[in-house]
Amino acid sequence: MRFKFGHLAVVLAAVSLVVGACSSADSDSDSSSSSSGPVTITHQYGTTEIPSTPKRPVTLNWTWADSLIKLDVPITAEFVLEGYSGENNRFEWTPAHSSTVVPYTATPDIATLAKYKPDVILAGFLPDKASWERLQQIAPTIPVLEQGTQVDSWEDVTTTAGEIFDKRTQAADAVAEVNDQLAQVKSTYPKAQGKTFSFAQFTQENQLGVITSDSDAASKLMGQMGLVLDPTVKSLSPNGDRTLVSPERIDVLRSDLLILWPLAGGPEVFEKVPGFTSLPAVQRGSTVYLDNNNAAAFSSPSIYSVPWAIKKVEPALAKIQ
Numbered sequence: 001m002r003f004k005f006g007h008l009a010v011v012l013a014a015v016s017l018v019v020g021a022c023s024s025a026d027s028d029s030d031s032s033s034s035s036s037g038p039v040t041i042t043h044q045y046g047t048t049e050i051p052s053t054p055k056r057p058v059t060l061n062w063t064w065a066d067s068l069i070k071l072d073v074p075i076t077a078e079f080v081l082e083g084y085s086g087e088n089n090r091f092e093w094t095p096a097h098s099s100t101v102v103p104y105t106a107t108p109d110i111a112t113l114a115k116y117k118p119d120v121i122l123a124g125f126l127p128d129k130a131s132w133e134r135l136q137q138i139a140p141t142i143p144v145l146e147q148g149t150q151v152d153s154w155e156d157v158t159t160t161a162g163e164i165f166d167k168r169t170q171a172a173d174a175v176a177e178v179n180d181q182l183a184q185v186k187s188t189y190p191k192a193q194g195k196t197f198s199f200a201q202f203t204q205e206n207q208l209g210v211i212t213s214d215s216d217a218a219s220k221l222m223g224q225m226g227l228v229l230d231p232t233v234k235s236l237s238p239n240g241d242r243t244l245v246s247p248e249r250i251d252v253l254r255s256d257l258l259i260l261w262p263l264a265g266g267p268e269v270f271e272k273v274p275g276f277t278s279l280p281a282v283q284r285g286s287t288v289y290l291d292n293n294n295a296a297a298f299s300s301p302s303i304y305s306v307p308w309a310i311k312k313v314e315p316a317l318a319k320i321q
Contacts, residue, residue, distance in 0.1 A: 037050060037051050038050060038052065039164055041163070044143060044144050044147050045132045045143055048136070048140045050164055051140075053164075053165055054118075055119060056118050056119045057075055057119070057122060058079070059078050059121075059122045060121065061123060062078075062080065062085060062302060063300055063301070064122035064161065065094075065122075066091075066094055066303050066304045066305065067154075067157050067158040067161040067171075067303050069095060070158065071170050071174070072170075073167070075099040076100065076116050076117075077101075077102055078100070078102065079108045080103055080104070081104065081105075082103040084296065085103075086293050086294070089103050091296065091304075092293070094302075095304070110134065113138065114138050118138065120139055120140050120141075121135050121140070121141040122141075122142050123141055123142060124143065124151075124152065125143070125144055142160070145160060149215070154178075154301045154305075154306055155175050155179075157302070158171050158174055158303045159171050175303070181306070185226070185310055186225065191320055191321055192227065192317045192320040193227075195228070195320050196231070196255040196256045197228070197256065197257040198210060198211070198252075198257075199298065200261070201262070201263055202265075204264055207246060208245045208247060208249070208250070209243070210233050210236065210245060211233070213237070214240075216299075217299055218259070218299055221301050221306065225317070227256075232255075247273045248274075250274070250275045250276050250279070251275060253281075254279060255280075256281060256286060257287070257320060258281040258282070258287045259287075260289050262291070263292065285315075285319045286317070286319040294308075294312075297309045297312070
């Protein structure tokens with residue numbers, strides 16, 4: 001059985017809007033007050049032209065919101081998925097900033113969105129081209145940038161935000177800064193390089209949801225820290241999708257490092273599974289526990305969440321010998 005789990009699952013199932021994506025422009029002024037354009041962004045549904053530097057951006061995706069905050073771009077409204085967007089709908093890694101937060105539980109309401117009079121909508125995943133076209137009627141919209149994915153990389157989002165808001169140098173510097181931190185992790189923990197990891201969620205149906213693809217956002221992030229997705233876990237899904245396994249198969253999680261996300265409850269949810277405490281990573285202490293307030297740092301990384309994720313993983317990396 002294949003599935004999409006966690007906050008991303010809810011987002012993918014819920015959001016029925018569409019966004020345009022980003023491409024390129026020619027100037028590099030990084031002036032917050034100057035206006036440039038037009039900028040044409042290429043994305044999974046074609047292209048979106050943004051006629052001038054936006055002044056009233058609305059975000060439907062926290063990766064986009066974090067990038068704008070990093071680039072000192074004021075956000076008019078942030079639509080956030082309630083219950084998966086941090087405590088009080090603010091992630092702990094995102095700096096304090098001024099914006100209107102609009103929580104939703106199923107789908108962002110288009111009429112509400114339109115009331116904010118956006119001049120660009122930064123959406124991320126949208127289920128189909130019709131959703132994107134609907135949003136395009138309100139303002140130029142940016143969906144997923146790359147074909148064949150549902151989550152853009154934090155680097156691509158930040159770089160594209162730099163193009164849209166004429167802050168290319170600032171965006172490039174921000175990406176380089178975080179990449180330096182990732183390089184430092186690999187240097188600091190040489191014994192962890194090339195070791196295996198698994199990412200498992202304990203679902204409300206008492207199943208283990210595991211990542212089985214190298215192209216998953218969490219896999220890419222751990223790869224940037226020098227780890228590899230456990231081949232045993234990858235083999236559970238020949239098509240490379242996320243998949244469900246029963247708790248009786250807890251033995252498949254014999255990786256060097258485990259990232260564990262109980263959808264409801266805490267570490268005790270995993271600890272009650274027979275055989276869990278005998279897993280090598282559990283005995284070694286190379287485990288990382290997430291919850292609904294912070295799992296987005298791995299399943300949909302942003303320019304701010306990656307440094308947070310590094311600090312979260314470091315104690316486990318230090319246990320790998």
